[in-house]
Amino acid sequence: MTAWSQHKGKAIALTLENIDTDQLIPARFMSTPRAEGYGDFLLHDMRKTSDGAPIPDFPINRHPEASILVAGRNFGSGSSREAAVYALVDFGIRAVIAPSFGDIFAANAVNNGLLPARVTDEDAARLLARLGAGPVELSLDIETRTLSLDNQTMPFSLSAPWAEKLINGWDDIDLTEHHRPAISAYRARRAETQPWVFPAEDTAG
Template structure:
C-alpha cells in the first residue's frame, strides 16, 4: 500500500443509510478475484447518465449515511471504490467486515457523528463543488468554514499513514516473531 497522502478533493454526497455492498458493487460484477477494473461498475444499478449524478464527476470522497458498506463480506466493493478513485468515505458508521476490508486496502473510513454528517451534507448540497480536506494526522475534515473531527481505530490510522497492509503490519514485528519461533 502507498503511505497516506494529504487529501483535498470534491465529495459525493450519498446520505441514505444502509448502502450495502451489493449497491456499491452489484454481485454480477464479482465473478473473479481480479481487483482491477471494478471501478467502472461502482453503483452500477443506481448510477445514471445524468451529469448531475453525484459520482458522474471525479470525486475522491464519499459522504454517506449510517451503516455504509453493510452486507456481504466481499472485498470487491472496496476494490470498486478505490478503483473509481475514492480514497475516503465519511459516515456515522460502517459495516464491520467492510471496515476491515477497507483498512486492508488503504481506504480511509472516517467516522463522524450524525450531527456532523448533516452539517457536511448540508454544506455540500449548497456548494456541491466545495473542496473537502481530510487530515488523517489531525483526524479533521474541513470544507468552507466547517471543521469536524472524526474517529478511526488507532492501529488502522497508523497503518494508513505508514502505507502498511496486514502483511506489512505483521512484518514490523518480524524480529519478535523470529525470537518467539526460536524459543518454541
C-alpha cells in the same frame, strides 16, 4: 498500498442510509480479475439503467472527479466482498465520511488505503446539507483526525491502529513476519496441550 495522511479533493453527497456492499458492487461483476479495474462497477445498478446507460442525475455520474463521499449511516454493511472497496478505490475515491460503517467493510477499506471517516450523526447531517447537490472542496488529515471545509474543521474518528496503517501504508503480512517466532511457539504449545484442535481426518486425498 499507498501511504497517505492528508488529502484535498471534491466531496459529494450520497444521501442514503444502509448503502450495502451488494449495492456498491452487484455480485455479478465479481468474477472479473482486478487488473481490469472495478471503477465502472461502482454503484452500478443505482447509476446505470438496465441497458447500461448512465443516469445523468446520479451524484457520481454528475461529478466523476469526486474523491470523497459523504453518506448516511451503516455504509458498507452486508457482504464481506472486498470488491466493494476495489470499486470505490478504482473509481478514484480516497475517503468515505459517514456516521457508521459495516465492520468488515471498514477493515477492508483500511487494507486498501481507503479512509472510513466516522463522524457524528449531527455532523453528517450538517455536511450533507452543506454539500447539497454540488461538490465541495474538502480536506482530510488522518494525523489530527479532522476534516475541513469553508475554513471550518470537524473531527472524525478512526482507531489508532487503522490511522497508523493508512499513514504508513503498512501491509499486515510484512508486519506479521516479525512475529514468526511467537507464532511458531504458539502453534507448538497448542499442538501439545490441545491436540484435538487439529482436524482428526487428514486430507481429502
